[in-house]
Amino acid sequence: MSQFSLPDLSIGGVDLLRSANTQNVLSFSGGKDSVAMYLLAMENDIDFLPVCADTGNEHEITMDYVRDFHRHTGGPEVRIIKADFSGDFAHRRMFIANDRRVKKQRVVKRNEDGSIKNGSVKPVRFTNKQKRRMLENLHPSGNPFLDLMMIKGRFASTKAAFCTERLKRDPIIEQVYFPFIDAGKIVVSWQGVRAEESPRRAKYPIYDSPGGGVWNYRPIHQLTSTDVFSIAKRHGIEPNPLYKMGMGRVGCMPCVNCKKDELSEIALRFPEHIERIAEWEWIVSLCGRNNNATFFHASKTGGSITGINGVAEWSRTGKGGRTFDLFKDTADSASCSSAYGLCD
Ligand code: SF4
Structure with missing residues (x-):
């Protein structure tokens, strides 16, 4: 019997978690929060599909953990999906080849020690040499993370964190949610977000709907990190080994x-x-x-x-x-x- 009961998701008198017309999709990263959600869903006899988006920048320990997880729990196997950007390369190459824009760009001069001497904004445009270099190298590698950064010509950053959307959210929506929605199902998206993590996350509701037949459900929102580890312990499930190796997160590596x-x-x-x-x-x-x-x-x-x-x-x-x-x-x-x- 669960020590943590699932928060109710009843709409109009219908328990959406157990409705025959519902598909529960649980985002499974191999981290402690997704493990707790998975086990809580099992404890409460919820029919669910766990899904993991492999970014191509995961540690092999995490992917092994995700792949084998159902063997330790007796629950459903995690479906692993990947983004595919191979079709975007042709578009990007065409754009670069035809780009005649003149852009204003900040040019920085540095002192010998690397500190900034001065900066100025100058109009620049792609040189043919730049274009040739880019076009010669812009070919899919088959790794989603690398391919996305190649297309962008830069890495994601904290301020421009397009990685989550393009490598995880969008592929899950396109490859998992849409087929269920097309089949007439309501998708309940289980998300391992906890209030304890930050003031911003504390404001998230237990459930809400972005529309289009999808509900976001945050069943562990009120749990602490101690709570989520204790759920795994209660089931005799070892956390992702990376935690014991000093990792605070077990996502991208x-x-x-x-x-x-x-x-x-x-x-x-x-x-x-x-x-x-x-x-x-x-x-x-x-x-x-x-x-x-x-x-x-x-x-x-x-x-x-x-x-x-x-x-x-x-x-x-x-x-x-x-x-x-x-x-x-x-x-x-x-x-x-x-x-x-x-x-x-
Ligand atoms: S784990 Fe970090 S790098 Fe990887 S997709 Fe998420 S935010 Fe981006």
Whole structure:
């Protein structure tokens, strides 16, 4: 018997969670909150489909955990989906080839130590050399995360967190929700958002509807992180092993909202992922106008540290080093991810 009862989702006297006309779709990231939701749904005999959007930037431990989860619980297998941007490349290439716009761009001159000397705004346009470089490199890699950044010519950031929408929300809507809606079902979207996480998330209602036959449902909104871990413990389910390896989040490896101490752990334990991101920075740079894309936005480090290797090195600094946490204040920006409960 559950110690945490599910918040009621009855509309017009109909219990939507159990209606024959409802399809419950549970966003499953492999993080502690999605695990708690999954187990609560099972405890309450809810018929549900767990779905995970593989961004292509996940740790293999997380994907193994997601893939095997049903074997440990006896519940439904998690359906893993991916965004596909292969069709967007032709459009982007055509746009670049035909682009004759003159843009105003800020040009920055630096001192020898890397600090900014002065900046000015100048009109610039794509040179043929830039276009050739971009067109030569703009071909799908097959990895959704990398493909999206190549098309954008830059990485997502805390302020421009288009990654969640394009890599998780949209593919789930298109590949999972739409077929159910077309079949006449009401989709109840289970989202692992908790009030404790931030004042902004505390304001979310337990349920609401964006329309179009979809209801958002946040069944663990009132639970604490201790509560969600205790649900897994009660079922004898081990949390994602990455938590015990110092990760506060188990989403992308790393996430654009990664904190300093997490990045330090990643660099220490999984240097191969830092190497992969460094390679991606090179590839994405070749597809961007300015040829200098970095995973973490340069402004976060005052412009003096750029590139994943430099930021990873900085993340290891302790006393006597630069100890301020550049990501701390931005980890919960309005544009981040977790409004949908899709990124742990
Ligand atoms: S917000 Fe972070 S975890 Fe979510 S898709 Fe973007 S990089 Fe990945």
